[in-house]
Each structure stands twice: as C-alpha cells, then as structure tokens.
Amino acid sequence: MxxxxxxxxxxxxxxxxxxxxxxxxxxxxxxxxxxxxxxxxxxxxxxxCNGWGETMAAYRFFDNANVQYESDARRVQNALRKRLEKFGLTLEPSKTKLVAFGRFAPRNAGNSGRKRPETIYFLGFTLYCTQNLKGRFKVGMRTEKSRLRRSLANLQDLMRQARHLSIREQSEKLNRVLRGHYAYYGIAGNFRALLQVHRGVERYWRKMLSSRSRSGGVTWEAFHQIKTRFPLMRPKLHLPYRALQAIAVL
Known part of the structure; x- marks a missing residue:
C-alpha cells in the first residue's frame, strides 16, 4: 500500500x-x-475521495484507441509501454494487440495459411473483414458472442423475476430491455443477431408462461394470440447502411 x-x-x-x-x-x-x-x-x-463531501464532481477519462497503420501502431505501443513503466504500470496484454485488418487482410491471411483474417472486439461488437454487394471491402459488425449470450441470460433472469406479474406488465418489461438492446446493437449488418435475441425472448417467454399455466402449457397458437395483444418489439436498425456511410464520410 x-x-x-x-x-x-x-x-x-x-x-x-x-x-x-x-x-x-x-x-x-x-x-x-x-x-x-x-x-x-x-x-x-x-x-x-473519502471525506470530500463538499466536492461537487470529479471525472476520470479512459479512451479506446485504434491506430490504423502498423508502423504507427508499433511506435505508439512502444511509446505507451515506456511511459507507463515510469509509473510502475503495464499494458494489459489481452486488451492491447496488433491485428492485421483491412482490405488486404484476406489476401495476406491466405498467404499465411489462415482461412480468414483476424477479428477485432470493440465495445461489445466483433469487427470483421467482408465485402459489399459490389465486391468491395467493408468492415462488418456483429454482436460479440459473449455479449450476445449475456444479453439472453439477462433476459431469462428478467422473465423469471417477472413470472408472477400480469402478461401486460411482462411485455412492458421485456420491451424496455429490447428497446435498449436494439438501440445499442442496431447497426447495419447486425440484424441477424438482433433477430436471434428477439426469437430467444419469444421462446423463453412462452416457456415461462407454460410453466405457470394450469392447463399444462401454452400452445404456439395461444402464444401468437398473446403476442397479437401484447406484441414484442421487432428488431430495428437504428444505424442503417446509409447513416453509417454518412458517419464514415464525416
């Protein structure tokens, strides 16, 4: 200490x-x-800051930095490592690495004997190399697998906690969570992951309703009637391709 x-x-x-x-x-x-x-x-x-009751606010800033070119990345990494060593600190290896990524990455990966280029995990997304419909390089984005599993697990926990609420209250709670999930992960190219969450919620919700049914279960026909009256939010892209292209240009 x-x-x-x-x-x-x-x-x-x-x-x-x-x-x-x-x-x-x-x-x-x-x-x-x-x-x-x-x-x-x-x-x-x-x-x-124990004992600083009169302090109104204090801020600590952290940044997720990405460097585009390999030569720049190596120079920044070496400089950052030396600077942190002055204060007895080290870079976290699992959070700091050089990744071959970009339009030439697929070709270089093939020359190196790999089937596909490496991916980047950033703020809950997996970034990967892919192509658009015209065959040009583009960066693909999808929900990172562990985040997807965590989201589904959290929704299952929510349904267990809301098991004894009315169906209306259950749908309202589920839709609040789905709205937030779609708002964050609703980016162009990630619709399949959003749909996976939506379908998972449908399965878990029907299973939960069946577990509390006295008639032995809720059929899919009965469940569709429930969804008609209390619909779950459908997946929505809040940042479609056109909006994403505009941001890339800016």
Missing amino acids: AQMASRSTAWTATEFGQLDLGDVRLNRRARTLMESMAAAPTASVPKA
Whole structure:
C-alpha cells in the first residue's frame, strides 16, 4: 500500500506539478484529489475521495484507441509501454494487440495459411473483414458472442423475476430491455443477431408462461394470440447502411 501511495504521489507530481488554476488553495486541493483517485484507481470517486463531501464532481477519462497503420501502431505501443513503466504500470496484454485488418487482410491471411483474417472486439461488437454487394471491402459488425449470450441470460433472469406479474406488465418489461438492446446493437449488418435475441425472448417467454399455466402449457397458437395483444418489439436498425456511410464520410 505504501508503495502504491508513493507511486501515486510521484505520478501526480509529474502530471500536475505545474497545475495553475489561479488560486494556490485550488491548486493544492486539485493535486490532493488526483492523489486520492490515483491511490484507489478501481474505487468509485466517493470511496477514493473519502471525506470530500463538499466536492461537487470529479471525472476520470479512459479512451479506446485504434491506430490504423502498423508502423504507427508499433511506435505508439512502444511509446505507451515506456511511459507507463515510469509509473510502475503495464499494458494489459489481452486488451492491447496488433491485428492485421483491412482490405488486404484476406489476401495476406491466405498467404499465411489462415482461412480468414483476424477479428477485432470493440465495445461489445466483433469487427470483421467482408465485402459489399459490389465486391468491395467493408468492415462488418456483429454482436460479440459473449455479449450476445449475456444479453439472453439477462433476459431469462428478467422473465423469471417477472413470472408472477400480469402478461401486460411482462411485455412492458421485456420491451424496455429490447428497446435498449436494439438501440445499442442496431447497426447495419447486425440484424441477424438482433433477430436471434428477439426469437430467444419469444421462446423463453412462452416457456415461462407454460410453466405457470394450469392447463399444462401454452400452445404456439395461444402464444401468437398473446403476442397479437401484447406484441414484442421487432428488431430495428437504428444505424442503417446509409447513416453509417454518412458517419464514415464525416
């Protein structure tokens, strides 16, 4: 703990030694705040800054950086590793890697004996190399498999918790979760994963309703009648190809 505290003090002295907010008291207070947060990097701001009840807000920024060219990526990686070593820190190997990706990646993968190029996992998506209808290279995006399994598991838990609610209340809860899922993962090329979640919810919902039915189960015909009255949100792309192209141009 003492070693961590000394590293935190050294880091804040290096980064904020010349900090000038126009007031000596504010400068001292800001450095103390940074030292508290650096000493407890995994704690929430209130826990890290215990006793700072009058502090209105504090921010910590993290960034997911991607570098396009291999030469730049290697230079940035080496520089970043050396800089972190000054503060007794290291890069997380599983979160930092060089990936051969782009329009020449499929050809290079074949020359290297691989069937397909590597993929990139970024913010819950799997990015992969593919082609559009004209045969030109494009970046494909789909829900990362572990995130997809987690979403389905969370929806199953929600249905178990809502088992004794009315069908109307169940559908409202499910639709709130589906709306949020579609809003985040509803990107061009990912419709199949959205549909997989929708169909999974239908199966689990019918199974849950059957488990509480006194007649021995809910037939698909009866379930379709329930869905007609209390429909589940259909998958929707909130960022279709045209909107995605506009963002890429910007």
